[in-house]
Amino acid sequence: MFFQDRDIALDCINSQKLLNNTYTYAVSEASNASIRNDMVSILNDEFNNQYMIFEVMNRRGWYKPFAANQQDLNNAKNDVNNLNNQMQSVWKNMSQGMQGISNQYSFTQTPTYQYGNQTYGDRPGQDWGGATNSSVEKAMWSNIGNYANQEIGSVNPSPSEKNANLTGSAGYAANQSQSQYGASQTYRTQNYGDRPGQDWGGATNSNVEKAMWSNIGNYANQEVGSANPSPSERNANLNNQR
Amino acid sequence: MQENLTERELLVLQDQIMQEMCMITKFSNYAEMTSDPELKNVCRQVAQKHQNHYNTLIRHLNSARAAQTFTTTQPAYTATQAQYNYQF
Numbered sequence: 001m002f003f004q005d006r007d008i009a010l011d012c013i014n015s016q017k018l019l020n021n022t023y024t025y026a027v028s029e030a031s032n033a034s035i036r037n038d039m040v041s042i043l044n045d046e047f048n049n050q051y052m053i054f055e056v057m058n059r060r061g062w063y064k065p066f067a068a069n070q071q072d073l074n075n076a077k078n079d080v081n082n083l084n085n086q087m088q089s090v091w092k093n094m095s096q097g098m099q100g101i102s103n104q105y106s107f108t109q110t111p112t113y114q115y116g117n118q119t120y121g122d123r124p125g126q127d128w129g130g131a132t133n134s135s136v137e138k139a140m141w142s143n144i145g146n147y148a149n150q151e152i153g154s155v156n157p158s159p160s161e162k163n164a165n166l167t168g169s170a171g172y173a174a175n176q177s178q179s180q181y182g183a184s185q186t187y188r189t190q191n192y193g194d195r196p197g198q199d200w201g202g203a204t205n206s207n208v209e210k211a212m213w214s215n216i217g218n219y220a221n222q223e224v225g226s227a228n229p230s231p232s233e234r235n236a237n238l239n240n241q242r
Numbered sequence: 243m244q245e246n247l248t249e250r251e252l253l254v255l256q257d258q259i260m261q262e263m264c265m266i267t268k269f270s271n272y273a274e275m276t277s278d279p280e281l282k283n284v285c286r287q288v289a290q291k292h293q294n295h296y297n298t299l300i301r302h303l304n305s306a307r308a309a310q311t312f313t314t315t316q317p318a319y320t321a322t323q324a325q326y327n328y329q330f
Contacts, residue, residue, distance in 0.1 A: 003272075003275060003276075005276050005277065005278040005281055008272045008275060008276050008281065008285075009281055011268075011272075012268075012269065012272060012284075012285065012288070015265065015268065016288075019261055019265065022257065022258065022261060023258065025254065026254045026255075026257075026258055029250050029251065029254050030251055030254070031248055031251065032245050032246060032247065032248075032251060034245060034302075035245065035247075035251060035255070035302050038298050038299075038302065039258075042295045042298065042299075045291050045294075045295065046295075049287075049288045049291055049292075052284050052287065052288065053284060053288070056278075056280055056281055056284055059280075060278075
């Protein structure tokens with residue numbers, strides 16, 4: 001068996017790379033602190049070993065990785081930068097929602113409440129049937145009382161109160177881009193981010209809400225029978241479902 | 243000091259010892275085989291490093307004992323407040 005120097009170096013660096021992997025696994029699986037510390041420092045050593053061999057090979061011209069294709073590099077830069085721009089605005093909204101400082105009516109911060117097997121947004125109103133005389137709904141009303149007070153000003157506001165609050169808030173409907181509704185656009189299956197009707201202030205004449213109506217129109221048709229049901233229609237449907 | 247060892251740590255330790263053993267042999271042999279002085283030097287250094295690692299691992303294995311029952315007390319499952327509130 002005759003190894004040239006190049007073959008020796010190649011085998012050295014390959015086996016060194018494999019050993020790096022097994023030590024990574026060893027570190028991840030260690031629960032004993034002193035073993036883990038030693039494994040980490042050994043792993044560091046192994047990386048250095050591999051780099052020493054790499055340097056020798058590199059000087060000899062034995063290690064020639066392919067250069068990145070310029071076109072692929074440009075494409076990757078574009079893709080990542082575009083995605084990064086999108087994610088920046090997403091993350092901005094997330095941190096606002098978590099801090100709860102601005103955008104009081106943004107859906108991202110809205111907790112949901114479980115009723116039967118349905119999850120609702122926390123804004124009270126017509127879509128629970130507007131009925132506050134059942135004990136179930138009374139219990140729910142009291143539980144969401146605090147939040148509803150923050151949001152709407154009273155636990156069971158009159159429609160005009162609610163309209164005033166909703167239209168008065170800059171962040172609520174007009175500022176939401178349609179894509180932000182995308183995730184919660186199911187109607188009557190929960191999440192009610194985008195429920196039509198009273199919870200939007202009953203106003204279907206703003207462009208934003210019209211667009212949302214048309215987006216959920218198909219689903220609303222299946223469920224309610226028409227894209228813009230009257231309150232009585234809607235109550236009838238909700239009662240059927242209960 | 244005696245160290246508590248889990249089953250998986252034992253397996254990993256065994257594996258790594260075997261590999262280091264192999265690496266010591268390999269790099270020592272390569273240091274002899276090669277005619278390139280720089281490569282020879284690197285191989286010697288790396289072999290020495292592996293020897294150190296090997297000794298460390300052996301020391302851990304020898305000072306180890308089986309881990310005591312390795313359990314943590316898990317709090318009993320409790321429904322979240324929300325679930326509690328809305329159980330009708």
